[in-house]
Amino acid sequence: MKNLTFNKIIFYLYSVLFLFTPFIMTSNTSELFEFNKMIFIYLMTSLILFFWLLKMVFTKKIIIKKTPFDIPIFLFLASQIISTVFSIDRHTSIFGYYGRFNGGLLSIITYIILFYGFISNFFESKSLENILKVSIFSSVITIFWGLPGKLGYDLSCLLFMGQLNNSCWTAQFKPHERMFSTLGQPNWLGAFLAINFFIGLYFYFKNFKNKRYLIFNTLYLLLNFSSILFTRSRSSLGATLFCLLLFFLLYPLFYRLFFSSQSNMVDFSAKNILAKIKPLIIIFFIVFLPILVFKTGVEKIDRYLAAKFYLNYLVKPNKSNIVNQIDKNEKNQNKAIKITASIDIRKIVWQGALELGNRYPFFGTGVETFAYAYYFVRPKEHNLTSEWDYLYNKAHNEYLNYLATTGYIGLISYLLMVLAVAYFFISKINFGYQKNQKNKDLKNKSFSDDRLVYLQNYLLITCLFLAYLTILITNFFGFSTSTINLFFYLIPAFFISIYYQAKDQEQPEFLSNLNIKQQFFLVILLIPFGYFLFAIFSYWYADVLYAKADYLGKAGEYQQAVNYLNQALKLKYEHVYEDKLSYLLANLAFAAAYQKQNKIAQQLIITSKFYNKKSLSASPKNVLYWKTKAKNYYLFYQINLDRNQLEEGINALKQAKILSPTDPKIPYTLAIFYSILNKEEKDKIKSQKLKDEAKKLIDEALFLKPDFQDAISLKKELEN
Structure with a gap:
């Protein structure tokens, strides 16, 4: 293990975490997807914590970095602990609802450890970029795993049953209609891909002048967005398009912030304008072409994308065709009567969640107890839906879920974390603009290098914030999963690593010479670490x-x-x-x-x-x-x-x-x-x-x- 420092080991562990979590699954467990991902996260967090503490033993220092998010994070954690203490089911509040697992107090503590573990052990922006590349690579594997199922040849069925078809899935799972790959549900896959779309967008703009990277990044974004369409996840599609629109609106600031002293800013020639908007034109076609070919799955939108819609204005419609179309629509409406629209069911569940929040206003019914507590206030209207006898273990709205299970205090503390991240992003953009204004007349090389660094940081933090924003949007129409929560808690850590990079410090080599006191602490660490590993396996x-x-x-x-x-x-x-x-x-x-x-x-x-x-x-x-x-x-x-x-x-x-x-x-x-x-x-x-x-x-x-x-x-x- 020569020259293997603790930072390198921890970096490898985070890389493994982002690489494997999205496609960890097995048919041997009661829940194929989320349980195994959560167990894997517990395992990797235990390893990260062990080497982090071991690093403290070697350096004889307490290594925990302070961040602007400390107060919101610990207020949120305190609210979850108090909610657990007063929970209607403490065991569920600690470990999470059995069948979902993510969201319990133990998982929240795990994500917070991962947050502080990241910011306390990374010093180079290159490490962050490498982890983001790992995430993109993981998303590519996830996409290619799910694509055969779209054609009726699901690889998961081959893995679980030895049959290359879709027959291993029940009627609730239809990979040929809505792709879900190794994430478990189409909305979960869509949310994961939406995050990675904006990570890919960063590398697309950063390496735009490199033709080889441009081709690769363009193909990735095309594949990613097409796969979002294959999930038929409206929340993921809407989040991606909304955040992409925000990026288009922010795009002019790249030139305003970092090129305001350049002469080409006042050059309004067609060639110069085209050079500026060329990346956006390519992005437009990356989005428009898949929508045109694969459609969105939203009938009100897709009918405008069909050639038949426009031909009706050119060709006089046949009366019999109109009658047939009316009959077809009536059949579809009758079919729709039996299957209640998901948004209508969500509204009913949201009504129940609001009622729970008002009944238990301070700390809710207890972390992750919605599955039991919803019955207390379940609206009568739920009985008239096609899912009247389903058990709802989440409110299908992350914010209302926190309101119902952790009360207004839990929800407010959660929103404070989100607002802290948003404020950090806005303040850093404003800081970059002010710094550039002070130095806009400088034209030496050092300023040029400094400007390039700020441009890349601005681009990176913008794309990461938009990725974070997709989580907030998809969570509004659903709930977080283990994979999504990794990004929810670690994207703020990425922000810190971008803007608060410490100077490189000499790192002790792994298992270098130890004195007796350090050897004693090493043994002390090994005992609980061994117990954690045994407990996780058990x-x-x-x-x-x-x-x-x-x-x-x-x-x-x-x-x-x-x-x-x-x-x-x-x-x-x-x-x-x-x-x-x-x-x-x-x-x-x-x-x-x-x-x-x-x-x-x-x-x-x-x-x-x-x-x-x-x-x-x-x-x-x-x-x-x-x-x-x-x-x-x-x-x-x-x-x-x-x-x-x-x-x-x-x-x-x-x-x-x-x-x-x-x-x-x-x-x-x-x-x-x-x-x-x-x-x-x-x-x-x-x-x-x-x-x-x-x-x-x-x-x-x-x-x-x-x-x-x-x-x-x-x-x-x-x-x-």
């Missing part, structure tokens, strides 16, 4: 076991599923595992009773109740766990034929109803339970009361969702 492998248990449980292999879940719980505590385990044990008890193994069945019932109680103790406001309890007791009733079990199930559903008053499935299930009791009740008066209660609950379910077919059928059955 977390990942526990989920692998959980995924196996979930698959086997759905296949009816309850015994094997229970064994895997028990192993998972030994590696990593998750009340999600306990909830799943309680339900599997209930099913296993039912199977044992069916096979006349009554003693075993009773033992399994006791164990099932134990784990259900534990999961409810850990997350008492989780309506899903109360539903699990009701399902379990229904199975216990089928085993023992003890009506007390049904009554326990009814009590669980009543609690679920308190937590989720607009869920039509709860009164519907209660109606089923009461109808069973009605059939068993021999006393006619009591039987009639039970039947009336069932009817009342069915009416309630239909009030919440008038087109609830199962409830309609049950109502007819009860009326007979």
Whole structure:
């Protein structure tokens, strides 16, 4: 490891982080994409932190750089910690919602460590440019991985199933219609590509006079923008076009700031003007041609891009064609009735998020608890959408998500971070302009070099800020992911590295001579580092076991599923595992009773109740766990034929109803339970009361969702 300094090691780790995070995935885990990316980020952050601390041991210095963002960052972190303390589910607030993982307190601390790790260990702008090149290279691989799926030959299916087609994906995933590659969802891929578009734009302008680089950068931007269109992500497309328009508006400042003393500024010849706007003309065609060829996926825009639209003005339209077109439109409208537009669903979810923020105004319901808390205020209108029975684990608006889960204090502190970054960008542009005005009459070489450095820095920080702005826009219509949060927290670190570059310092070589005290601290560091690595691996492998248990449980292999879940719980505590385990044990008890193994069945019932109680103790406001309890007791009733079990199930559903008053499935299930009791009740008066209660609950379910077919059928059955 000769001449291998700590800065180089940390630089390589950041490069690996940006290179591999976008396409880390595996089919062995319960969630293919985000979980594995988050685990990888935890792993790389642990390594970066280890070598950063080790560097402090070698240099005998505390190496943490101060930044203009310190106060906003720590105010935000404090708000997240307090929100976690008062959370309705602390475990979820710490580790994140199980299935998304990104966004919990642990992940936020991780990103903040990455922020300070970057600014505290980099001194050269070349290091930053190399990392940006790595990000572009990673985006190219991600694009080429996703493109075959657009043609029906998805590489992920080849990797997971050994089949070069799109058949491994469910109906919700259609890579031939909307490309998502290794990011997991089209909007996530689109957001990632939008960021890299502006990183590519920096290299495009920086190397514009170099023909070889110009061709490469032009092709990259063309490929990138075309791929954004392939995702059919409106938020990503809108963010890219909006930020590109801002860049066009800022473009004249390049000449005003850095070439105001040049004679060609007053040269208005066609040749000089063309030379100035040539880069913009190429960018225009990079954007316009893909839109013309591949369209945007927005019907209101695409109809103006079709030749048929303009031919209608030249050729007299055929009456029969008009009738056919009307019929076609009516069919499309009927189809649209069944599938609610995503923006309409988002508006309903946003309404619920606002209500949550107003109910819990200070610190919200707890970091990353939206999946459970949304049920508290879920608007009745949600039941009339095509996604009425979907679980929404995010508000599909990052800002409203913070409002709902961390309150106004959490949201304001988050916005303060964003405003601090925006203020930094604006102040640095203004500083560059003022400095140039003071020196505009100087024409010596040193000024020319200085001007070039400021031009490149201005260009870089502008492109990075626009990349950052795309995150803010796409987050408004969605939510951040692990890959996007890397850029959200590290782009401000990039700003610092551009404008606060320290002088190069002599770096100690890795594992150079250590004294006894340093050796002692090295051992002290190795112990927690080893624990972190073990904990990260245990977390990942526990989920692998959980995924196996979930698959086997759905296949009816309850015994094997229970064994895997028990192993998972030994590696990593998750009340999600306990909830799943309680339900599997209930099913296993039912199977044992069916096979006349009554003693075993009773033992399994006791164990099932134990784990259900534990999961409810850990997350008492989780309506899903109360539903699990009701399902379990229904199975216990089928085993023992003890009506007390049904009554326990009814009590669980009543609690679920308190937590989720607009869920039509709860009164519907209660109606089923009461109808069973009605059939068993021999006393006619009591039987009639039970039947009336069932009817009342069915009416309630239909009030919440008038087109609830199962409830309609049950109502007819009860009326007979």
